Amino acid sequence: MRRFHPNSFPLRSLPSTKRISALPNAPFPPTQLIERMTPAQTPQLPQFSPEEWGSIQDPSPSALHALAARISFLSTHSPAAKAELLTHALTHPSSLSVYVKYYPRAPLPTSNKALAAVGNSLLGLFAAEWVHASYPHLPTRAIKAAVSAYVGPRTLADVAKEWGALPLLDGLVVQCIGLLPRSVIALLARHSSLADARNFTHTHFLSRIVDLEHLLNFRAPKVVLVETAAKFGMERPISRLIAETGRYSNVPIFIVGIYSGSEKLGEGFGNSLRMAEYRAAEDSLNRLYLTRQPSHLVRLPTSAFPSSFSYPHGLGSFSSLTRPPAPGEEYVAQELGEAEVLFASSDRSGKQAPAADPSASLGASVVGVGDGIQHAS
Amino acid sequence: PILRGQLHSKPSNGNVTFIPQIRKLAFEFCQAWPTSAPLREVLGLHAETLARENPHVEIVVKKRMYRVPIVRGFYLNDRTKVIGLKKLTRNDVMDKIQLLLDSSGAKIKSLKAQPVQSTTPSTRGIWSGMHVEEPFKI
Numbered sequence: 001m002r003r004f005h006p007n008s009f010p011l012r013s014l015p016s017t018k019r020i021s022a023l024p025n026a027p028f029p030p031t032q033l034i035e036r037m038t039p040a041q042t043p044q045l046p047q048f049s050p051e052e053w054g055s056i057q058d059p060s061p062s063a064l065h066a067l068a069a070r071i072s073f074l075s076t077h078s079p080a081a082k083a084e085l086l087t088h089a090l091t092h093p094s095s096l097s098v099y100v101k102y103y104p105r106a107p108l109p110t111s112n113k114a115l116a117a118v119g120n121s122l123l124g125l126f127a128a129e130w131v132h133a134s135y136p137h138l139p140t141r142a143i144k145a146a147v148s149a150y151v152g153p154r155t156l157a158d159v160a161k162e163w164g165a166l167p168l169l170d171g172l173v174v175q176c177i178g179l180l181p182r183s184v185i186a187l188l189a190r191h192s193s194l195a196d197a198r199n200f201t202h203t204h205f206l207s208r209i210v211d212l213e214h215l216l217n218f219r220a221p222k223v224v225l226v227e228t229a230a231k232f233g234m235e236r237p238i239s240r241l242i243a244e245t246g247r248y249s250n251v252p253i254f255i256v257g258i259y260s261g262s263e264k265l266g267e268g269f270g271n272s273l274r275m276a277e278y279r280a281a282e283d284s285l286n287r288l289y290l291t292r293q294p295s296h297l298v299r300l301p302t303s304a305f306p307s308s309f310s311y312p313h314g315l316g317s318f319s320s321l322t323r324p325p326a327p328g329e330e331y332v333a334q335e336l337g338e339a340e341v342l343f344a345s346s347d348r349s350g351k352q353a354p355a356a357d358p359s360a361s362l363g364a365s366v367v368g369v370g371d372g373i374q375h376a377s
Numbered sequence: 378p379i380l381r382g383q384l385h386s387k388p389s390n391g392n393v394t395f396i397p398q399i400r401k402l403a404f405e406f407c408q409a410w411p412t413s414a415p416l417r418e419v420l421g422l423h424a425e426t427l428a429r430e431n432p433h434v435e436i437v438v439k440k441r442m443y444r445v446p447i448v449r450g451f452y453l454n455d456r457t458k459v460i461g462l463k464k465l466t467r468n469d470v471m472d473k474i475q476l477l478l479d480s481s482g483a484k485i486k487s488l489k490a491q492p493v494q495s496t497t498p499s500t501r502g503i504w505s506g507m508h509v510e511e512p513f514k515i
Contacts, residue, residue, distance in 0.1 A: 062435040063401075069432035070396055145381060154385035162388055164400040164453045207393040208386035209496070215379065243507040255507050269507075 055170040089183035092176040112183040119182030123151040126201040136337030149210040221281035235261040304331035398481040401435040406446035413446040452482025
């Protein structure tokens, strides 16, 4: 049985705690002395800051490997390859000027700026196609806002912190922490496959919680509802009082439902009849625009690429694109939802959208800003 | 107005994938004194297995000469949990290591204080007196 004598334990092989000087051949005065010396007395000494010097050193291998395991980064690659790629992903552009100051003759390392640009585009692509396919009727502006919510700069910074990457990216460059997740996506697309990068995006970004209802805001929901119902060829919406209480008290409650024929589109509550009707119209529009495609029926356009396709690609990958797809890999497009009805959406020009087409099935050519819904007594 | 640069999402760890909240485990012990002997034995026998089974954790050893041994866990919420290993047997030390590995790093809250709080809406909906067959009439 092996006895654990203190001297037999391999702690002696720990590195010494003596600080390594940037100028090993020159005597290094302590910081307190440098502060007291005038600039004329320190002509040869460089501006040495231990924190700055520490920030440009490579991250510790154990921390790198722990990060790679935490996010399951390229699990099939060798640990050395993973460490090298992650170091590249963690090299931010603002550290290069510091690097030149301390190692003027060494070759400059490549920053993650280019990787982050590619990764940003890929993230936007995957998020946009997923949001559009999962919420087929969501208005265009809401889709763009949703993409910002899912893969925008604030989320990317939060995700980098949740991965535990802050100790690896020193505290000096907090604004650059969003470059890491983008670089990781680009590395996955290049060294694994586009499909792998997409799955990673779905796992780490598109599984996060975003409330899409806050992104929808209608200036005149009742009129929009009338026009939308006409577009779908449904009967003109009518509001009906479902329940009420305390009409003559100081806190009345009215529950109003909006019906198209016998089909109930939405319901709203309020302290006045008009308030309840407004909320019911908003509810009806939300129920339409926020309909979600079940995830097993979602067909994403990037799944048309073969599963081994990587980006940026070498010349050999083109042949996989021109080959006909295997029997199980054929891509069938999903049905697109109807585009939203534009009403009072002025865009940047400040001009409102033109009035509804008089030849529409609705018949009534006057679409006013007031109450568009008839109240059924 | 909605500012697109301010839009963000909330995390849902465990929904699709789970990121364990511990990032580093630091064992600080003495090489000479017998109080550190159980920890030295545990590390000698199980350190490699521990590292292999928990690849998301950085495992670090540090000298703490002529003092009792401790184990320190560093978490993703920037908190640290420290457990003293004085007078613990080998099995107890392993239990404490497992406790740190399983923890989220959050501060320990009393379970008696408030009822359950949830971020998801109720599955059956909240009861409404206006949506029943026979509403109450005075």
